Structures are given as structure tokens and as C-alpha cells.
Amino acid sequence: MAQRVLAVVAYWRSINIVKLYERLLAAASGQSNDGAIRVRAIYEPTGGPGGRIFPPTVKLKATDAAGYLTEPRYVDGEPVTVVLLDQRQSQANRCEQALLDAVRRQDLFIPHLELTTEAEGVPVRITSMEAPHRSRDAYFRDAQDNDGTPFDQTEPGTALRQASSGDLGVYLRLVPSDLVYGAWDSHRKRRIQVKVPRAYTSEMYGVAPLAGVRAAGRVDSLNLAGDTVEVTGTGWSPVKGAKPAKGVATARMSELGHGMIPPSEEIGGVSVKAVHRQGTVSMAQLASLRFGKVSEEFSVAGRALLAAIALLGDRLAFASPSLHLRSGCDLVVVSEQLEWVQRGQDGRPVTQPLEAVTISDMLALFETALERAVKEGLEWPVAPLGLRPNASLQQAIAKSYETVGIGAVEDE
Template sequence: MTKLIYTQLLEACSPGGASVLTSVTELAPAGGAHAAVAPAKFVVGTNSVFAYETRYIDGEPLVAVVIDSKSSQLNRVEQPISFAVVDGHPVLSRIPRIRVSYDNESYTDIELPHRCFDGHIRAGSVDGKPVTDHAAYRAARDASPSDARALLEMSPVSLVLGAWDSSRRTHQGRYRSALVGEIVGVLADQGPDAKTPPLRGGARVDPVAMSVQLSGSDMEKLVKAQESELSSKNINGIREDVKKAKTKPLSASPLGLGGIPPTLNALGAVACRRITRTHVLSFSALRQLRFGADEAGNAACRSLLAALALNGLARSDAELSLRANCDLVELGPATVLLDQRYGKNLELEPLTITEADALLESAIEQAAKKAGIRWEGQIFEVVGNPVVLRGAIEESDE
């Protein structure tokens, strides 16, 4: 096996190059084969459910569960990039980005869900004027796959991980994610009850008292004292209970007082015989993009985006942090294959973070040399709209 080098990336991003690069890692529960893992939860109606699917594995269709979805895996690529930028990493801090600021908090297009087209950005202002009227932002918003240069120099993460200007009346920018990934687990039980959701119990012990019963007036006093910190949904629910109870005492459990007896009504965890993490970087998707340069310059720009994707992948692979009760470990190194067309593949060694940084640095230099692309850590600063901040609550009432 060999290490991926820049010239291979450039070749893959040129016409007739590789279709994809794939990275597949076999994982296992950190607690051992006997340990169950908590898959991702999805909402159907008012219920939380696991996503069960049939996957073709080792020559047969098997029942599997989605442990981490495509969107979650992209979030796990974004986070370490964002952290590195905040920490002033010498290479990643050169990434152009959009930053929207509310009071003492700020967010960039790297972590905002719709990236460069995010509602927080579009609702903001620059120099007291709507950001949507700013020439630089309009240029990025008006970019297209036939010339995405303005977007490459303002929000390259949008071109790598995907963005859709879905609320715009016309000329909606729509860029698919060039990098996709997921983690799936093959269920240990392949019988007729394989998709029956397991249940897990929960309880709370209060060392002061297992039950705290208060009068309506006392409940109101506690609510009023904490009103600025409680969610509106919780406050409204408590006050409705106070009205209904009239003179009867109320349980103070909504305020975190008293214990909760064990119940068995929450989605639990599942046993898996095999867990696999898969990522695919599509060079075919990147080759649909042009940047107002000649063929060599366009290939260099695509290589820059590919190097950014691989850097995020190397960093996210090193952080197997999904959710509580879903701690995983690698059973071995990732199997990385570079498509060679016509059914052939070249196996590569997985990139380390250090190697991925060096690859990205080379790609930045080559894109500047061949296409004049400027990646100097430029930040398009947006002032967040205070109306949005005033309407922000921790928990939705809907």
C-alpha cells in the first residue's frame, strides 16, 4: 500500500479520473461483543424509532440498523475542522468562511446547518445593510457549478459538504455533498422479531425525598424564581397543572425535585454482530464544478476541495464520539480504495491528520498558483439579526 499524494488527487480531479475514493472501517462496541449500542433515533409522528433497513452484506440480505446517518457523519466532519480553525491551526485557519455574530456568540458556515445559505446569515446585515444586498455575498449566492469561484473563496465547505439555497425565489444554488458517510450495524438477531424495538428503563433517586408534593402557590413561587432559566414549555405545563389541581398538592418533579421510580418505556440499545463505517468521496461530483480557470486550474480547485474533505475525514475518524451508550472502537485500520476505473482499485494507507494537513497545504498552494485562488483565512463578517436572537428558545413549543 502507498500513501495518497497530491498528484494522484489532481489526476482524480481531472477529466477521465477516478470516480470515487472509499474508506471502510470495521467497528465494535467498546464494551465488547456482548455490549449493546444505542443507534440514532428518528421521529415518526410523536414516536421515537430506530431506522431499520435491509443491507446486502457478505452475499445475503440482512437486517441492519442505522447507527449514524449521512447528515450526522457530515456534522462529525465539520466539528473537528471548526475546532481546528478556532484553535488557530496554521493550515485550516486559512479556510475562507462566513461568520455571523450575536452579542458574544458567533457561528460560521462550517457549523451552521445550511452553510453559506443558512437563515442566520441571510437574516443578518453587513455595515447596517441586509447581507443579501452585499455584492460579495450576492456573487457567492449567484455562483453556479459552471463557475463556483466566488463560493470557493467565501464558503468552500458548502461545495464539499453540500448546500441548497432552497428558500430563494429563483437561481437557487444547489450543491450536492461530495463526501458522504454512515455507520450501520447488522443486527445479531435476524429472526422475525429483529425489528421489535428494545426498551430500556430509567429512574431518578433524590437523596432528600423520593416524592416532593407542593401546594399550587409554592409551585408558582419556585417557577417565578427560576422563570428566566426555564423553558416556556415547562413553565406553561406547570402553570396548567396548578390550575387543574386547584387546592390539591402537586408533584414537583417537573422542577427536578423528588425521585422517579424505574420505568421501562424508553428506546434502548441493540446487539450487533457487525458494525461498519463507510465514507465515499466522489471525484465525479467534484468534476461537475468549474471555477473560471483553464483545465489545469479547474482541476487544482477541485483537488483543493478534495483535500479539504479528506482532512475533515482524517480528523473525524479519530474522534469516535457519537452519543451516550454508543461508544465504539476500531477493529483495524480503514480500508481505503482509490477507484482506477474499469473495475480496478488502488489500495491506499489511511491518511493521518498530519499527512492530511500536508496534503491540504499543497493543494492550497497549487490552487493559488494555477488558478489564483485566495485562501488566506478571509472571513465575511455578518451581524446577526437581534430579532432572531430574541425569538430563540431552548425548547420548541411546537
């Protein structure tokens, strides 16, 4: 009996996934009333409402000092001040990392570039789903294949370099996440550069922030004196005599991680009424993508596949009950809804709940979309495109792993 129930549940789930895919197929090519998929979520600090959280610290233009980004917005129709907790670039990076983690767990595969090497005996790897400019990053411009051919001169590298807004088929085949999260080929000189806007966007902000303060300092267990010491490339030593030797670099003990640092006032996070996340998958942007001289069925299936990747990335990154943004900014979900955004009627917006919201649902949706796209002729690699750094980049990477001298201490 239990097996029959499970079989029935699995059957109806598969039917619902197919229905969702067919709806996504039409929406991603602008062939329905669905203009977007929207995610709206509310969080609160893990310590409870009003608890202190830490936004990303930036250098403010007005004061030339460390601070937080704030701006006026309308929230529930009322003008309020908000503090930015995670911008669109960072949210996209979280989705890409979540997708890459799933690839490494072998839950699925999404084509990407992968540069590997070694520095100081440490394996080094960076992929197009991690690099700041994705497949168009300088890491891959300065890479080569196993035969020593510069990547931009290889067949796939040349195809990516010569792609245009009218034919992004090579992106769909080799680096599809670029088309979901945006790409700009700004590291290569070209009269008309490839620039693909994001199809997926998400951001998080805190409502009505109240600024906090904190005392930052350092307590030394042995209360070492904060004397001036001589510093060389191999270490430091106490000053011999009344003053340092001529021409020798000096530093305070506190700068090297020893001695006391008296507490001083620093920015200390914020308390907010609520934390909001707003995410969207733009069907208009997906519908604008062109893949060259291919059938309409291929184009439609390709756009639907990209939409499925966007939804899967969102769920992998944000479906958990809690979220860690950075040190001092851990949040729990209070409410969340995913919805279709349709053409408005009678001056009012029209939305409908999304039929599937779990990670397993989105994995099934992705598999369905990939199967259809491959059936229409999409080539889908089963391994990343492997590259190695050229000599100059290898030297730069190796240097970044060297341990030279003593670093400066930072306040806790």
C-alpha cells in the same frame, strides 16, 4: 546519523505527497481511471463485541413512539437488517467540526462565514461550517455587516446569492466546504436555486441489531412527596389549602425534578454483530463543478483542493482509534482501509490502497493543493467573513438565552 535518516524520511514523504496530489489532480477532473476514494472501517463497542450501544432516537411513523431507524441491506452479499447509527448529514457535520477545530488551533485555514454577537453576557458565535444549511442558512440571510448592510446585499453576499451551477467560483473562494459537503439555497426565493450535491459522504450502521430494554425512572434522595404544586413564572410553591387556586398553573413535583418517578420500560439500545462505516469522495461530483470563466488549470486545481479538504476532514474526524457518537455509543476501530476505486476490469472491481492515511499526510496534501490553486489564481482569505445578526435575529438569540421559569424534567 539520526538527522540524516530523518531528512531522508521527510524527503521521500514529500515525494509521496506530491505523487498523491498529482493523482488526485487527475481524478478530481475525471482525467484518470480513478472514480472515487472509498473508506471502509469496522468498529466494535468499547465494552467489547456484543456490547450495548445507543443509536439516535427518532419518532417512528408506524407507532408514533420513540425508536431506532432500521432497514434491510446487503452486507458481504447477504441480506441483513441494519440499524442506522450515524447518517450522512451527521457524519458531514463531524468532519466540518473537526476542520473548524483545526482552524481554531491554527493548523490551517479554510474560508467561512462567521456570525458573532452576545446574549445575556455570553459570547455567541456560529459559522457556516456549523449552521444547518451552511453558508445558505437563515442565520446568514438575517445577518448584516458592521455597517448595517444586509449580508445578501453586500458584495460577497450578492455574489453567493447570484452564483449558479455554471459558476461556483465564489463558493470556492469564500465557503469551499459547502462544495465538499453540499449546499442548497432553500431559504431564499429564486426560480432556480443553487443546489450542490455532496462530494463527500459517510455513514455508520450496526449489523443485525438486537433491541435492548432499560428501566427509566428517578430516585429522590429525600423521598419528597410527588404532590401537585402551583407554578408561576418565577418558581413554584406548595398548594395552600385543599386544592390549587383558580387560574393558577399546576404540575406534579416529579415534573419539576423532585420526588420519585417509578421505573418504566424504555428502549434500551441495541447489540450488533459489527459496526460498519462507509465513506466516499466522489470524483464524478467534483469533476462536475464549474468556476466560471477561468482557465482549465484553475478548475482542475480547485477541484483537487476540494478533494484534499474532503480527505483531511475525514481523517481529522475519524483517524483516531476511538469514536464517540453520542452518550452510550463509544466505539473503537477494529479495521480500516482507504482505497482508490478504479474502472472495473473483466467484470470485477479494481481498487488500490491509498498512499497516505494519517492526519499529517492529509495536512501536507491540503497544503500542496492550496499552494497549487493559489498559484493558478485562487484568492484565499486569511480570516473568516465576519457578520452580525440583524435586529430581529438578535432579539431571537437573546430570548433563547433568557432563564424563564422552570424546565420539565427528563428521565435519565
